[in-house]
Amino acid sequence: MPFIETEGARIKYHIIGKGKPLIFISGLGMDHKVWLYQVSHFFKKFMVVLFDNRGIGESSYDGKRFSTYTLARDVINLMDSLNIEKANIVGSSLGGMIAQEIAINFPDRVDKLVLSSTTAKLERRTRKGEFFRNLGKIISGEVEILINADPDHPIFNRAINYILQNAYSRDFLIRNKSLAEKLAREYFSKENYYEVLLRQAGAAFRHDTRKRLRSISAETLVMAGTNDRIIPAENGERLAKEIKRSNFVKIEGGTHGLHLERAEDFNKHLEAFLE
Numbered sequence: 001m002p003f004i005e006t007e008g009a010r011i012k013y014h015i016i017g018k019g020k021p022l023i024f025i026s027g028l029g030m031d032h033k034v035w036l037y038q039v040s041h042f043f044k045k046f047m048v049v050l051f052d053n054r055g056i057g058e059s060s061y062d063g064k065r066f067s068t069y070t071l072a073r074d075v076i077n078l079m080d081s082l083n084i085e086k087a088n089i090v091g092s093s094l095g096g097m098i099a100q101e102i103a104i105n106f107p108d109r110v111d112k113l114v115l116s117s118t119t120a121k122l123e124r125r126t127r128k129g130e131f132f133r134n135l136g137k138i139i140s141g142e143v144e145i146l147i148n149a150d151p152d153h154p155i156f157n158r159a160i161n162y163i164l165q166n167a168y169s170r171d172f173l174i175r176n177k178s179l180a181e182k183l184a185r186e187y188f189s190k191e192n193y194y195e196v197l198l199r200q201a202g203a204a205f206r207h208d209t210r211k212r213l214r215s216i217s218a219e220t221l222v223m224a225g226t227n228d229r230i231i232p233a234e235n236g237e238r239l240a241k242e243i244k245r246s247n248f249v250k251i252e253g254g255t256h257g258l259h260l261e262r263a264e265d266f267n268k269h270l271e272a273f274l275e
Contacts, residue, residue, distance in 0.1 A: 006077040007070070008062040009054035013078060016050070017043030020111070021084045022274070024050055025075065027093030027117070028200050029193070031057030037263035038090075041271070049087070051078060053098075055196035066199060068094070068207045072101035079109060088274055089218075090114040092259055093231065094200060097207045103216045104209060113218040114270060117228055117256050119235035120209045120242070166229045167256045213242035220246040221273040223266065225254020247273070 004011050014032060016039055024035045032050035039048055053071055054061035075098065079087060088111050091099030096118025103110045220243045224236030233250055240248035249269050251262055259266045 003059075004078055004081040006054075006074050008064060008066075009074060010060045011051055011054065011074055011078055012058035013049065013051035013082075015082070016048045017046055019046045021079075021082075021087035022046035022048050023075065023079075023084075023087045023089050024048070025089065025091035025095030025098050026053060026056070027091075027095045028204060029056065029197050030095075033057075034092075034257075034260060038259060038267060038270070041263075041267045046088070046274075049078070049082070049084070051075075053095075053200070055192070055199065057190075061196075063195075065202065067203050068097045069101045069105065071098045071203065072105060075102055076106055076109060085109070086111050088112045088114070090116070090270065091118065092116040093118055093256065094204050097204060097209075100209045100213070100216070101207075103218050103220075104212050107215075107217050110218040112274060113216065113220040114223070114273065115220065115236070115239060116223040116258055116266070117225065117231055117236070118239070119231050120213055120239055121207065122205050122231075168261050169227065169253075169255050172255070172261045210242070213239065214244060216243045218245070221249065221269065222246055223249045223251060223254075223258060223269060225251045225256065225258050225262065227253055228256045230256040 002013055002015075004013065012032075022042055024032070024038060026032060026034055031052045035048075035050055039050070042048055052059035054066065054074055075089075079085075086109055089099045089102055091097070091114070093116075096115040099113060099115055100118075100120065103113050220240070222236045222240040222243070224231075224233035226233050237248055237250070240246045251258060251265050251269075254262045254265070
């Protein structure tokens, strides 16, 4: 299985297909599997590169605090190891924050940039802040259970259900209940998963590119769903206004997990943008 050693982390990656590099960066707590509908759509035309962020999935790390810039450097180190000079970069949620840092700090490494369900800055008073505060209340006093990964404890079901109900619509969860629960339970049963989740949440809250967005030179597509309960579509709209060469696509009825729940729309807009 392919791994790279980077700054305090061991990153697991996958390459599917041949062609121009297309790198997908996952959101908070998610591993590479969340891009399954994009892999099947794009691997015939692109070299699709998937990986697990440090500490997530099969990637490990040294346990130290990290930032979205640290995570961006992981992507650049992966590109260096694979001899990828330049790539199309797609990021969702936290992955979109990481993608912003790549485009700002390593502009020569980005061909086209795609930011989905993301923001330049999380305000603690907004839905994302409320989401984490409520999740914190659910798991209050149960940190040891989560850190020790006891998937049979009721707290796991409460936490999983809260996350799923905020990230996706009720109809999607009914139609895909087994898949959604399987992925969520798989994530939460990983050793130290909750600890890494807290690290990622901290990185997301510290992320702030508001004063640097205008330095992004890559042609950019920003996508947002009108029913996103975690990061409102207005955040994406503000992103697009600050990035010089950007287009904004608002997907009516779309939730936070656009690339999963609205994969057909997501892929259509992404494909048109990459052509």
